Amino acid sequence: MREADASPDAPGTAGQRPGFDTSLPNIARVYDYLLGGKDNFTADRAAGDMVIAAYPGIVRGVKANRAFLGRAVRYLAGEAGVRQFLDVGPGLPTAGNTHEAAQSVAPASRVVYVDNDPVVLSHARALLRSSPQGTAAFVEADVRDIGKIVAGAGQMLDFSEPVAIVMLAVLHFLPDDAVYDTVRALMAEVAPGSFVAISHIAKDIEAESIAEIIRNSREGPQSAELYPRTRDEVTRLFAGLELVEPGVVTLQDWRPDSDLEARNQAAAWAGVARKPLSRWASPARPDYGSGISCMNISDMA
Numbered sequence: 001m002r003e004a005d006a007s008p009d010a011p012g013t014a015g016q017r018p019g020f021d022t023s024l025p026n027i028a029r030v031y032d033y034l035l036g037g038k039d040n041f042t043a044d045r046a047a048g049d050m051v052i053a054a055y056p057g058i059v060r061g062v063k064a065n066r067a068f069l070g071r072a073v074r075y076l077a078g079e080a081g082v083r084q085f086l087d088v089g090p091g092l093p094t095a096g097n098t099h100e101a102a103q104s105v106a107p108a109s110r111v112v113y114v115d116n117d118p119v120v121l122s123h124a125r126a127l128l129r130s131s132p133q134g135t136a137a138f139v140e141a142d143v144r145d146i147g148k149i150v151a152g153a154g155q156m157l158d159f160s161e162p163v164a165i166v167m168l169a170v171l172h173f174l175p176d177d178a179v180y181d182t183v184r185a186l187m188a189e190v191a192p193g194s195f196v197a198i199s200h201i202a203k204d205i206e207a208e209s210i211a212e213i214i215r216n217s218r219e220g221p222q223s224a225e226l227y228p229r230t231r232d233e234v235t236r237l238f239a240g241l242e243l244v245e246p247g248v249v250t251l252q253d254w255r256p257d258s259d260l261e262a263r264n265q266a267a268a269w270a271g272v273a274r275k276p277l278s279r280w281a282s283p284a285r286p287d288y289g290s291g292i293s294c295m296n297i298s299d300m301a
């Protein structure tokens, strides 16, 4: 990562931290901008505006995604009884993060966040607080680095007990030759009875607008290349798992809490699935080694 330009153009906490290149857009900060947050810079806002110009519906889409996060995590902590969460690609802290949703149902829930962006870690340190009974911690890792994730998160989570892996709006940053193997490898690490929740930009809804966003992401100084997928392709991410009703549906159709949520249309697919008790052999886990940092957020402040 290049040295920061120390640009003071950002309101909020982002402008106070050196060490980040603010001249290029950053996935987490662009997403923050689309959500109406304040932790973003000029380059992030320009990239966000290009996305909005191509597809104005993105603004309701990101809100629908956050609403899905809340519903899915509350389902997992409530009806499904999960007490351990691994949120991969959480983005910048905003209202209703995974540990808040989980701990609102089960205060002792333990949540480990994993992101490859040090900007996210820095904001997590400043802004995230766990319930006193539970834990919120952070590992800096790429979603493809399964060994680092398990070694880090394993300091806070018991992988012999069910874990809910939350991967919302992150897998569409991985190409086909990585995305399916990554999900399969992560699910191989968790105990039977574990869950995965996924949301993912669609290729087969609002197809022209989404194609325009992709063209922009390949040409401009965008934060990352995007790989939208069809409903069938997203469904394949859940191969070997038991999809929870209603299966893979648009974000707003996954157990909406209100008519308003159900009307908030998004060009994204979402689903939650459980690792069956049978069929999967327990993983013969390699020794991933030590020395990976998993920082308890209350210790980072």
Ligand SMILES: C[S@@+](CC[C@H](N)C(=O)[O-])C[C@H]1O[C@@H](n2cnc3c(N)ncnc32)[C@H](O)[C@@H]1O
Binding pocket: 027, 028, 031, 065, 066, 069, 088, 089, 090, 091, 092, 114, 115, 116, 117, 120, 141, 142, 143, 144, 167, 168, 169, 170, 173
């Ligand atoms: C669009 S934000 C999604 C935030 C949150 N999950 C949500 O749905 O509201 C995507 C996040 O994924 C992270 N990310 C992107 N590619 C990643 C990778 N290869 N490994 C780990 N994190 C990644 C970004 O840094 C960012 O924080």
